[in-house]
Amino acid sequence: MIDDVPLTTREWQLAARPHGEPKPEDFRLVEVEHPDPVEGQVVVRMLAMSVDPYMRGRMNAGKSYAAAWEVDETMQGGAIGRVVESHSADVPVGALVSTNAGWRDVAVLDARTVQVLPELPGIPPSYHLGVLGMPGLTAWAGLFRLAEFKAGDVVFVSGAAGAVGSIVGQLARLHGAAAVIGSAGTPEKVRWLTEELGFTAAFDYHDGPVAKLLAQAAPDGIDVYFDNVGGEHLEAAIGAFNEFGRGALCGAISSYNATEPAPGPRNMGLMVGRKLSLRGFIVSDHADMRAEFIEKVTPLVTSGELVVRETVREGLDQAVPAFLDLLRGGNTGKMIVKLADDA
């Protein structure tokens, strides 16, 4: 089972901090010789890596909520790999592992920085980067803890065709939402939401003011809003909230490339009279929900009740194009970069 481990690995480095939309020249693919593993370390050959919207924040100087990537250093991010050489009793050769050492083909890692994953029938390794990984737990924690979702709620999800949004909407439906409304950026995504994921209604936010589109899709108002987009979407959701409406603020992809502050919601005054709550969150603060999440969601995935879709790019050289495309909404479901055939 021990692969022939190459002595070199290709790695993506941050070449420059972007102003506004990142460009391919802001990144650099290099070939480096990796160090010999020492006691307590493992060598991991990556099967799949994640590109995520939050990574745009890591390109900037200063802490956003994940540490900034350093210029001229190798970037980090979620990746699933297989251990091909082990100097640790805890992590055997052949183990499937979750790591934070994405953006490279091979990594030499301290064994305690990797998590050994179960081999689950019907669950491809890449799902640990999506529905059973960080985006899935984000959906779970945001919906059930931050937004305090309960059966009978009308739920609105922005970025609903994305890795997180597509799970949020389905979890809400499977747990008794009165209606699930999603917004997305193309007619194909909108059709996918209603025809395959069981959303009650969906709209393309390019088709008009979001507030108007939302009012049409949710004529009786909304109780829960899961925000992946921010900006105009957030203002529309505040305006559509019924009394005691709850918003879980997960991201604001509409502003990630902004160079000027976007206008804020002009209807914050509704927060008081309608007794609304808005709560921002980062999934890493909710790791205590992980065991319950895995226990509940895994069977939904294997049974097919929860539909999973990935947008897959092949090969490490496609990682940056995949990331740039993600920021432009080029994915449906989770964007994955496959680094090996058995991902």
Add this chain to the structure above:
Amino acid sequence: MIDDVPLTTREWQLAARPHGEPKPEDFRLVEVEHPDPVEGQVVVRMLAMSVDPYMRGRMNAGKSYAAAWEVDETMQGGAIGRVVESHSADVPVGALVSTNAGWRDVAVLDARTVQVLPELPGIPPSYHLGVLGMPGLTAWAGLFRLAEFKAGDVVFVSGAAGAVGSIVGQLARLHGAAAVIGSAGTPEKVRWLTEELGFTAAFDYHDGPVAKLLAQAAPDGIDVYFDNVGGEHLEAAIGAFNEFGRGALCGAISSYNATEPAPGPRNMGLMVGRKLSLRGFIVSDHADMRAEFIEKVTPLVTSGELVVRETVREGLDQAVPAFLDLLRGGNTGKMIVKLADDA
């Protein structure tokens, strides 16, 4: 103890719905004959009535969070009175009662719509409109439930010299806040906050951008924000929040007379990365906290640990001037209109 009950009462009616800042002509003081009380009713002579910022919303058509006042009808609001004639076994003559029948001298009311108040030594009846009434419970619920205040938090209160804000800041100090910062609209109010109420720091929001003034007053950031003002204050608070900062949104007096939507906070993106929460609320949803609030706050008032100040206007004819002055910040502490000498 039965007074000589007049057959007529003076009452304030809404004459017109204002556009922007209300004018004296939007109100009308009329003398009306009140009906004879029937079985189950009491006649209440009012001692003091409340004018509150939220009443501005009741002047507009449509529900804000209290029902709109109707044009050409008598307005309502909190008032404390004494029963001068009773046709109910539950509410005897002489009882001190809390009613929603403000804006008049005398009211004939169903006994079940009034609450009999205890006669507390050292507690003037008007305090039941302020520190021991709706504003006090608003401060209590907002601080402890909505903002989840805990000892060690740095607390910022806007409108800190008002009926609610002055109690919020003192409650936070008395319960172990690391620092309490207040904003107000005059140098006198600012001095009152720091010199008499024990605020750590305070500023006059006219003295510069609120974000800058707040950063100077709270160099280590804030954990809790109690918002009575909205607008620029809310944006400044969001910008000053430490991780897991919590905002209780109680009111937005900066916008009550606005005829156009004010700009929203341009920094809502911070909500995610700093894991912030903002929660709007109305005190009536938190009546379950009332018993605990009265039990805990009454001794603080009688001992003088909690400083209470009222801005008092005399006579029903002064009710509208008092209300208009309140909306311009003419009060320090609770604005009260005394309607009888024993208020």
